[in-house]
Amino acid sequence: MAYLNCMADMWLFNSLNEAEKDDIRKLFRRPEYLKDECLFNEGEPANSVFIVAKGRIKLFKTSEFGKEIVLGYLTANQLFGEEVLFDDSLRSFAAVAAEDTRLCACYKSDFEGLLATNSQLSLKVIKTMGDKLRRITEQLADVAIYDTRISLSRTLARLATEHGQETLDGMKLNFRLTHDDLGALVGASRVMITNVMRSLKLAGIVKDDIDHRLVISKWFLKEPLAEDPFSPVGSPANCECFQR
Structure with missing residues (x-):
């Protein structure tokens, strides 16, 4: 997984020049979370994409028996939540701040406007999601096999x-x-x-x-x-x- 200095450097925006990227940066919000504070719960509507600017995020699911299954940890400059670009989906996992954390956030409506203007972005999103699914599958296989x-x-x-x-x-x-x-x-x-x-x-x-x-x-x-x-x-x- 590649690290990003800024969400504007994400491959989704490769076709944009620096002036256009600067316009996109103005859309970003910058929420902060204290340690153990919940970002979102599994099953909630997904409406935003994040990059960790500082701190560490724990991603996890909860089994039907109430057991926590940790999917992984994200640290500075890692992207997560990009599955919202596909449809009006629900969060497939929960996220909590493992330590005091600062994020860079962009909301779905802003991404949809960009996707509508550049068809190549959709193909790149699919590849990224395929890579993430492959990694999660590998981790689950480790536990099972x-x-x-x-x-x-x-x-x-x-x-x-x-x-x-x-x-x-x-x-x-x-x-x-x-x-x-x-x-x-x-x-x-x-x-x-x-x-x-x-x-x-x-x-x-x-x-x-x-x-x-x-x-x-x-x-x-x-x-x-x-x-x-x-x-x-x-x-x-x-x-x-x-x-x-």
Whole structure:
């Protein structure tokens, strides 16, 4: 998944010149959320697209038995909610601020006006949604097919690729994850995660940094098990909209 400096840099607006992009920036709203504050619930009408300008968002679904299933975390400059461009759909997942967060938001009506003027945008939206569906399918397959050790290993490799910072020992996650968080990611109990994490650390796959953030070893990330074709491109930066 690519990182964006501003929503105006999204591929949806590739055909626009800088003056047109500046006009689009004027449409954006800039909501802020405190830690644990809900952005939207599953089943609510979807009417806006977001980019994370600062902070971290947790995306999740709730099973029929009330169990929380974490779909993933989004950090600075990542896009989410673009499924609203298809129809008058409902949110297929819920979103909550995992820490104090600032967003850049654009509403559906504004996107519809742009789509009506550029047919190529519709094709690019379909490709993006296909990529997202593929990633979610991979994560669900990890839970259903692989045992907890392999599933957790693949999940940590994916998070390190998406949200890691390179160090001498490997890729360090840029946020902390508790054993409860990891259990929610792979559908396992906290006790099981504790046991699996112990074995991963003994194997040299994972270690705790001095600031208690997980570091995934370089050699493991090079293994076929850890391959992920959707590695981030570039480095995140705050949207220039917030410099106004």
